[in-house]
Amino acid sequence: MDNLETRLVKLALKGDQRAFAEIVDLYKDRIFHLAYRMLSNRHEAEDVVQETFLRVYRNLDRYDPGQKFSTWIYRIGTNLSIDRLRKRKPTYSLDAEIGDQDGADGYALIPGDNRTPETEYMISETRTTIHEAIDGLPPKYKTVMILRYLQELSLQEISDVLDMPVTTIKTRVHRGREFLRKKLESQQH
Amino acid sequence: MECKQAVSLMHDYLDGDLLSEQANELKSHLEACPDCRAAFRRLEETEMMLFAANRKSESVAVSEDMTDRIMSFLPQPKKHSPAWSWVRRHPALTAAAAFILIMLGTSIGFWNADTQLVVRGSDLNRVQVEGNTVIVPEGTIVSGDLTVERGELKIYGDVEGNVTVIDGSAYQASTAHVAGQVKDINQAFDWVWYKLSNIVSEVAYR
Structure with a gap:
């Protein structure tokens, strides 16, 4: 039995545009969040989303149904994001001002359900700390942390997406976790 | 530890x-x-x-028109013509068809290449050639077959075999007598068959 993605790919290959639009709908948010976390820039993230789907479309006939579709599309989206990160000025660092933070997108202005302003503030504080900390990580750690915690991929899936051994992924997750732990501790003190 | x-x-x-x-x-x-x-x-x-x-409470969302935007960016779908998809589905038949086409092509090529009068037969001494016309005069007997390519054949005498005219015309006078068949081949297709059966018989007799 084919899964949904494999069926949609088959239809799209036959020229069914609606099937491809379906694929876009299924993955656009995930790829956008991945790219947005990687690049901290809405405009660039949307560019990555567009380019990802363009590549998916062009290489649809090369998609191997033996592989998970999500792994394939994540690989494309991740590589495009990493490429953009690398092309940035080398002066970009943890201390550099981060252009497009959550607050700027109105995140802080939208209250959650049943939350007091205090808890809301604390949650957003922690979240900001974590996002900033992940932003400051070198790309190779950043990618792994985003795939693990934002996209909630398993270590095996991350290893498939990045085409690296699971042991390497584990080491990076461990280091990233330690780094985040220290960041959160310093915030609390 | x-x-x-x-x-x-x-x-x-x-x-x-x-x-x-x-x-x-x-x-x-x-x-x-x-x-x-x-x-x-x-x-x-x-x-x-x-x-x-990092849970979904994430407030930043992709633009609502993203799907439309992407769909409008896509290059036009590659449309394969029905003939092309047939070719892709039947590679063996395609190869066979290509082979036949090439064979026909070369044969027709030969057919176009010759423009001169050709007379073939086992007993040509008694045959007269005048310009583009081959004549079997009255009273003469040509033993065996007679073949004329790209010319006119006028038979007044006897031919003790088959007569074949390719891309030309045959005239038989009232005095004429042909023991075998008279074949008039004008089309490339017939000619190819004629050529092929010649090759086959040549090979067979070797």
Whole structure:
């Protein structure tokens, strides 16, 4: 039995545009969040989303149904994001001002359900700390942390997406976790 | 167990791949070491917060018109003509068809290449050629077959075999007598068959 993605790919290959639009709908948010976390820039993230789907479309006939579709599309989206990160000025660092933070997108202005302003503030504080900390990580750690915690991929899936051994992924997750732990501790003190 | 090793096991635990034996070792170490206990709790908290901080409550969303935008960007779908997809589905038949086409092509090529009058037969001494016309005069007997290509054949006498005219015309006077068949071949297709059967018989008689 084919899964949904494999069926949609088959239809799209036959020229069914609606099937491809379906694929876009299924993955656009995930790829956008991945790219947005990687690049901290809405405009660039949307560019990555567009380019990802363009590549998916062009290489649809090369998609191997033996592989998970999500792994394939994540690989494309991740590589495009990493490429953009690398092309940035080398002066970009943890201390550099981060252009497009959550607050700027109105995140802080939208209250959650049943939350007091205090808890809301604390949650957003922690979240900001974590996002900033992940932003400051070198790309190779950043990618792994985003795939693990934002996209909630398993270590095996991350290893498939990045085409690296699971042991390497584990080491990076461990280091990233330690780094985040220290960041959160310093915030609390 | 050293604290360093315990930390490594803590991470494995959070990854969900700690063997039960190792889990017991870690547990007894944590019971004995307050520092590691605190470190473990903070790591667990970090793990929870990492997942929580990135949950879908994320306010930043992709533009609503993203799907439309992407669909409008896409290059036009590659449309294969029905003929092309037939070719892709039947490679063997295609190869056979191509072979036949090439054979026909070369044969027709030969057919176009010749423009001169050709007379073939086993007994041509008695045949007269005048310009483009081949004449079997009255009273003469041509033994065997007679073939004329690209010319006119006028028969007044006897031919004791088959007469074949290719791309020309044959005239038989009232005095004429042909023992075998008279064949008039004008089309390339017939000519090809004629050529092919010639090749076959040539091969067969060798």
